[in-house]
Amino acid sequence: MLYKVRAEISLKPGHSDPEGETTTRSLKELTYPVRNIGVSKMYTITLEAKSRSDAETKVDEMCKRLLANPTKDNYTIQVEQTQ
Amino acid sequence: MLYKVRAEISLKPGHSDPEGETTTRSLKELTYPVRNIGVSKMYTITLEAKSRSDAETKVDEMCKRLLANPTKDNYTIQVEQTQ
Numbered sequence: 001m002l003y004k005v006r007a008e009i010s011l012k013p014g015h016s017d018p019e020g021e022t023t024t025r026s027l028k029e030l031t032y033p034v035r036n037i038g039v040s041k042m043y044t045i046t047l048e049a050k051s052r053s054d055a056e057t058k059v060d061e062m063c064k065r066l067l068a069n070p071t072k073d074n075y076t077i078q079v080e081q082t083q
Numbered sequence: 084m085l086y087k088v089r090a091e092i093s094l095k096p097g098h099s100d101p102e103g104e105t106t107t108r109s110l111k112e113l114t115y116p117v118r119n120i121g122v123s124k125m126y127t128i129t130l131e132a133k134s135r136s137d138a139e140t141k142v143d144e145m146c147k148r149l150l151a152n153p154t155k156d157n158y159t160i161q162v163e164q165t166q
């Protein structure tokens with residue numbers, strides 16, 4: 001079966017987020033009342049799996065092996081839709 | 084009041100997504116049964132606003148003016164949490 005899984009990779013607290021900081025500054029210059037911006041990456045993955053939990057396990061493994069950097073990234077996984 | 088708004092910037096259909104394609108290829112080489120991967124950018128924006136809908140309107144404007152490129156990007160906005 002095909003599953004659609006969303007994996008969001010964000011920086012661990014304490015790691016600097018230059019893109020977020022620059023975006024915050026730019027929006028403040030445009031007079032928007034922005035306090036803080038965090039930037040993260042979202043992977044929308046379509047994959048074959050035996051079950052919802054199999055899909056989740058596979059994507060968890062992908063995050064650990066390839067998508068997230070354990071020294072600086074957190075990740076969250078959501079199985080979104082079954083086709 | 085402070086609002087937390089999530090704005091996701093993704094490519095419009097038909098635009099090539101080299102990062103998604105490369106990630107798909109890498110995961111297939113690791114024998115994962117991946118069909119397709121799309122990569123998008125998520126901004127988590129903390130801002131001051133008068134109401135939920137004011138927060139949404141402001142972030143919609145930010146997307147139009149700075150965060151999204153109208154020729155190639157779609158965006159979705161979610162007001163997530165009120166503090």
